[in-house]
Amino acid sequence: MRRQKYMTDAVPPEVRPKPAVPAKPPHVAPPPIPSHPAPTLSGASVRGSGGSTLLGYIGIDTIIEQMRKKTMKTGFDFNIMVVGQSGLGKSTLVNTLFKSQVSRKNSDWGREEKIPKTVEIKSVSHVIEEGGVKMKLTITDTPGFGDQINNDNCWEPISKFVNEQYEKYLKEEVNIARKKRIPDTRVHCCLYFIAPTGHSLRPLDIEFMKHLSRSVNLIPVIAKSDTLTPEEKSEFKQRVRKELEVCGIEVYPQKEFDDDIEDKSDNDKIREVMPFAVVGSDKEYQVNSKRVLGRKTAWGIVEVENLNHCEFSLLRDFIIRSHLQDLKEVTHNIHYETYRAKRLNDNGGLHPISTAADTQESNL
Amino acid sequence: MKKKLHVHALYLRRTILLRLILVPPSSFRSTNSRAPSGTLTNPGSRLLEFKECELFTASLRSSDHAFTPQISRRLVLTMSQVDKLKQGQFTNPETPGYVGFANLPNQVHRKSVKKGFEFTLMVVGESGLGKSTLINSLFLTDLYPERIIPGAAEKIERTVQIEASTVEIEERGVKLRLTVVDTPGYGDAINSQDCFSTIISYIDDQFERYLHDESGLNRRHIVDNRVHCCFYFISPLGHGLKPLDVQFMKAIHNKVNVVPVIAKADTLTLRERERLKRRILDEIDEHGIKIYHLPDAESDEDEDFKEQTRILKASIPFAVVGSNQQIEAKGKKVRGRLYPWGVVEVENPEHNDFLKLRTMLITHMQDLQEVTQDLHYENFRSERLKRGGRKGPEPSEEMDKDIILQEKEAELRRMQEMIAKMQAQMQKQGDGDGDGLHA
Numbered sequence: 001m002r003r004q005k006y007m008t009d010a011v012p013p014e015v016r017p018k019p020a021v022p023a024k025p026p027h028v029a030p031p032p033i034p035s036h037p038a039p040t041l042s043g044a045s046v047r048g049s050g051g052s053t054l055l056g057y058i059g060i061d062t063i064i065e066q067m068r069k070k071t072m073k074t075g076f077d078f079n080i081m082v083v084g085q086s087g088l089g090k091s092t093l094v095n096t097l098f099k100s101q102v103s104r105k106n107s108d109w110g111r112e113e114k115i116p117k118t119v120e121i122k123s124v125s126h127v128i129e130e131g132g133v134k135m136k137l138t139i140t141d142t143p144g145f146g147d148q149i150n151n152d153n154c155w156e157p158i159s160k161f162v163n164e165q166y167e168k169y170l171k172e173e174v175n176i177a178r179k180k181r182i183p184d185t186r187v188h189c190c191l192y193f194i195a196p197t198g199h200s201l202r203p204l205d206i207e208f209m210k211h212l213s214r215s216v217n218l219i220p221v222i223a224k225s226d227t228l229t230p231e232e233k234s235e236f237k238q239r240v241r242k243e244l245e246v247c248g249i250e251v252y253p254q255k256e257f258d259d260d261i262e263d264k265s266d267n268d269k270i271r272e273v274m275p276f277a278v279v280g281s282d283k284e285y286q287v288n289s290k291r292v293l294g295r296k297t298a299w300g301i302v303e304v305e306n307l308n309h310c311e312f313s314l315l316r317d318f319i320i321r322s323h324l325q326d327l328k329e330v331t332h333n334i335h336y337e338t339y340r341a342k343r344l345n346d347n348g349g350l351h352p353i354s355t356a357a358d359t360q361e362s363n364l
Numbered sequence: 365m366k367k368k369l370h371v372h373a374l375y376l377r378r379t380i381l382l383r384l385i386l387v388p389p390s391s392f393r394s395t396n397s398r399a400p401s402g403t404l405t406n407p408g409s410r411l412l413e414f415k416e417c418e419l420f421t422a423s424l425r426s427s428d429h430a431f432t433p434q435i436s437r438r439l440v441l442t443m444s445q446v447d448k449l450k451q452g453q454f455t456n457p458e459t460p461g462y463v464g465f466a467n468l469p470n471q472v473h474r475k476s477v478k479k480g481f482e483f484t485l486m487v488v489g490e491s492g493l494g495k496s497t498l499i500n501s502l503f504l505t506d507l508y509p510e511r512i513i514p515g516a517a518e519k520i521e522r523t524v525q526i527e528a529s530t531v532e533i534e535e536r537g538v539k540l541r542l543t544v545v546d547t548p549g550y551g552d553a554i555n556s557q558d559c560f561s562t563i564i565s566y567i568d569d570q571f572e573r574y575l576h577d578e579s580g581l582n583r584r585h586i587v588d589n590r591v592h593c594c595f596y597f598i599s600p601l602g603h604g605l606k607p608l609d610v611q612f613m614k615a616i617h618n619k620v621n622v623v624p625v626i627a628k629a630d631t632l633t634l635r636e637r638e639r640l641k642r643r644i645l646d647e648i649d650e651h652g653i654k655i656y657h658l659p660d661a662e663s664d665e666d667e668d669f670k671e672q673t674r675i676l677k678a679s680i681p682f683a684v685v686g687s688n689q690q691i692e693a694k695g696k697k698v699r700g701r702l703y704p705w706g707v708v709e710v711e712n713p714e715h716n717d718f719l720k721l722r723t724m725l726i727t728h729m730q731d732l733q734e735v736t737q738d739l740h741y742e743n744f745r746s747e748r749l750k751r752g753g754r755k756g757p758e759p760s761e762e763m764d765k766d767i768i769l770q771e772k773e774a775e776l777r778r779m780q781e782m783i784a785k786m787q788a789q790m791q792k793q794g795d796g797d798g799d800g801l802h803a
Contacts, residue, residue: 087602115607149608150555195601196631197492204554224601227631229701297633298714300706308704
């Protein structure tokens with residue numbers, strides 16, 4: 001299934017500019033075709049999974065190399081949103097994830113921030129580069145969420161923001177003369193920070209996740225998890241997972257979008273560990289003659305990248321190293337499509353530039 | 365205003381007078397066993413001695429209202445003798461001029477120990493901040509044996525409730541009836557606008573009840589359920605006080621002694637802890653919140669105690685960690701929390717302020733009760749009585765008393781009539797039967 005998707009995507013001309021696709025790990029390549037470029041002209045007939053027999057090496061798989069080169073040239077973008085009450089370490093965690101001072105507050109702890117009276121949405125963009133690959137990273141912060149005495153509907157500004165990004169993309173896409181590469185400001189991933197009370201989720205958490213899990217990829221994390229001992233941690237996680245199930249909240253990776261068995265087993269493994277219990281830090285300490293990121297307390301040093309201490313590495317590998325592309329794809333193919341279908345149905349057709357679209361910002 | 369000053373002056377006078385009776389234990393320590401009061405020379409811990417002294421004040425004030433004026437009068441007369449006592453001239457019972465009222469504290473002590481003490485502590489804070497664990501750790505008991513933690517879906521429907529649990533603790537013959545008032549549901553709801561009205565009405569109810577009992581005819585067994593102290597738990601996760609914290613503390617700081625506590629302090633490194641404490645103190649100042657201030661050590665206390673008070677005062681708000689689990693650390697068993705990176709010891713002053721909180725609570729239990737009685741209760745009472753005439757459904761205390769008096773008088777009259785009738789009857793019978801009945 002997945003192979004076919006790629007084959008159709010790779011065939012030019014591309015009607016719709018997709019987010020640039022980096023190389024997929026080799027297991028995606030159809031098994032019968034040899035992965036090495038040396039042709040086997042000894043007449044060994046190889047069977048493609050499409051059914052046709054290939055009599056020799058053609059070189060179709062070099063498409064991956066071509067795509068990779070193209071991606072390196074164009075770079076790609078990734079938009080992440082962090083939501084949670086103030087003081088849960090959101091900015092520190094994002095800085096730790098991308099190993100640079102990328103979040104809105106990039107001074108250290110000595111900031112005197114006032115809690116805003118309403119929920120604000122603040123985005124910061126950075127271009128970071130690694131191994132020749134450029135990434136435009138946008139981090140959207142939501143100060144003021146859950147901090148007031150009356151937190152009714154405090155998720156609405158956030159929901160509105162997410163839908164606005166979809167709307168922007170839709171408008172550009174539906175244009176008659178549209179850009180080659182539509183700027184993608186849609187939120188690919190939303191990290192929701194759960195307070196480590198050790199008891200259960202709060203009503204606010206449930207309400208927020210209910211409203212947003214259908215329009216954006218939601219990944220819950222347990223913030224400041226060095227408050228919890230290992231037993232408390234696993235009990236808390238179990239309770240959280242059960243509550244999410246009971247309330248019908250589908251977090252990323254959603255079960256319904258698992259493509260094949262391999263995906264399912266990979267994702268199931270992740271789902272067993274979610275929500276990730278993380279600790280963030282941007283300070284380094286010396287532990288066993290190694291410099292590690294951590295938090296130094298009177299009774300020990302919490303190492304951020306030590307799997308026995310917290311699950312930060314798992315989160316980082318999950319978001320960045322294995323599922324970055326998938327996050328973008330699910331956003332584009334599923335969430336955006338859902339939004340688009342709803343909008344077009346409401347409007348009763350395609351209008352390239354319609355002013356009604358602005359006023360139709362209904363509760364989606 | 366005048367009322368408050370008057371009360372305060374009274375309080376001062378009593379304390380000064382009592383301080384004169386209670387000769388500083390240091391002078392007693394220098395004597396040998398033939399000193400008048402056996403218990404005060406007990407070279408036990410300084411803490412215990414002071415505790416006992418404080419307890420005398422309580423019993424002298426609360427029970428036996430008739431007792432106090434006698435003392436003050438007598439003291440005024442024998443001030444010179446007390447002075448000489450202070451100089452240690454009358455430590456020997458056989459010395460001429462020794463009156464023996466220095467034995468007074470002993471008697472009071474015995475009476476109050478027999479009576480026992482009561483203390484009501486309220487804990488307020490969001491759920492999951494470790495309030496129950498801390499209470500269990502403080503008093504080394506399990507106040508919440510079968511506890512079911514509700515899930516988030518149930519929490520949506522819940523309002524703030526008040527749960528009071530009482531436990532009787534006894535230590536070295538001294539009985540303490542401790543009531544812990546818990547407030548589950550505080551701060552849980554999405555809209556926490558109303559979550560403290562229940563708590564405030566509870567506090568007011570207790571004051572009201574005490575006022576009613578105090579103004580009643582039979583004052584022998586007044587049960588003191590007033591909230592003496594409120595521990596307010598602040599989350600260590602934020603950058604200071606939340607709007608809800610500020611609003612709540614402002615609403616109750618005139619009704620109860622508020623002690624802010626930073627919960628789950630093992631979340632914070634040392635630097636973060638200091639920053640948070642400073643931040644909280646700044647915000648408390650900024651918003652004009654009156655938290656409970658430890659009374660300064662008197663100038664005649666010894667250095668250790670003064671130093672201890674200084675340290676306690678500097679550590680407010682206390683950053684605590686609670687636990688009742690025994691962990692093996694460095695060869696000995698300690699109460700603490702076991703992490704993969706180390707063990708947090710509850711009773712280690714370098715790890716957290718648990719010991720300081722406990723010390724403060726115990727040495728100042730007496731003072732907390734006094735401030736509740738002399739400041740918060742008196743405020744409530746004057747407000748209440750001023751309002752009393754204007755309040756429709758509840759008649760003021762004076763009117764109440766009058767009504768009760770009238771009823772009692774009516775009853776008395778009725779009973780007298782009945783007795784007269786019975787007497788008349790008996791006389792009639794007695795004429796017939798002879799004597800056998802006492803007329």
